Amino acid sequence: MPSIPLSQLLSHMRLFDGLEAEELAVVEKLVFVNRVKAGETACREGDHSDFVCFVASGRLDIIKQHAEQGEVVIAQLKPGDSLGEMALVDQQPRSATVRAVENSALVVLTRKGFEQLRRRRPRAAAVIMENIALVLCTHLRQTSSRLARFMLPLG
Numbered sequence: 001m002p003s004i005p006l007s008q009l010l011s012h013m014r015l016f017d018g019l020e021a022e023e024l025a026v027v028e029k030l031v032f033v034n035r036v037k038a039g040e041t042a043c044r045e046g047d048h049s050d051f052v053c054f055v056a057s058g059r060l061d062i063i064k065q066h067a068e069q070g071e072v073v074i075a076q077l078k079p080g081d082s083l084g085e086m087a088l089v090d091q092q093p094r095s096a097t098v099r100a101v102e103n104s105a106l107v108v109l110t111r112k113g114f115e116q117l118r119r120r121r122p123r124a125a126a127v128i129m130e131n132i133a134l135v136l137c138t139h140l141r142q143t144s145s146r147l148a149r150f151m152l153p154l155g
Contacts, residue, residue, distance in 0.1 A: 006031070010107065013054045015082050015131045023124035030113035034106045036060070042098040042106060043084070050091055050111035052084040052132075058104025063097040076101070085132045088114060 007028045010016050016024060033056065036042045043049055045065055055077050062075040062083070074096065077083060083098055088111055118125035 006033075006107070009056055010054070013080055013082065013107075014135060015052070015054065015085075015128055017131055018127045019124055023121050023127075026121050026124065027109070027117060030117055031107050031109050034108050036100040036104045036106060038100050038102045038104075040100050042100065042104075043094050045094055045097045047094045049084070049087050049094060051108050052082060052088040052114075053098075053106040053108050055079050055081045055083075056105040056107050059101040060104055061099050061101055063099060064095075065097075071097075082135065085135055087111075089129075089132060089136075 007021075007024045010024050010027055010031075011019070016027065019027065034042070034053070036058070042053065042060060045063070057079055060077045060083070061073045062077065063071045064074050066072045077098070084094070086092065087094060088109070091111065114125065114128070117128075
């Protein structure tokens with residue numbers, strides 16, 4: 001992981017855009033760092049989990065199971081990207097597997113940590129949720145565009 005302070009690292013991640021310094025200091029106390037070695041799985045499709053991760057260093061593949069093709073890499077994450085936003089919001093099983101391509105460091109915020117933030121700093125929690133919504137909208141638009149290339153017109 002880079003040698004910069006965690007709060008400074010968080011300040012460069014999209015989900016924390018708009019947070020003030022004292023809010024980032026509170027978030028810093030609610031997260032932890034998880035290291036994943038190249039080839040290891042950070043989470044599996046179908047797992048029940050309730051955390052969001054932020055890539056501090058390394059690269060990770062987002063993988064979906066395909067009935068005929070097996071594992072298909074649908075995206076790659078780099079420092080500054082996040083994963084698991086949906087699990088933090090809807091508490092449903094993971095929609096994909098995440099595997100490290102190279103040694104990686106992930107900053108993890110659990111649902112319990114997020115709930116503590118919501119109680120302590122409601123504005124900060126609202127900003128993070130708005131940023132999650134923006135990230136999910138971006139992902140949905142990208143997915144819709146890709147899907148449209150493979151679909152036949154209705155009618």
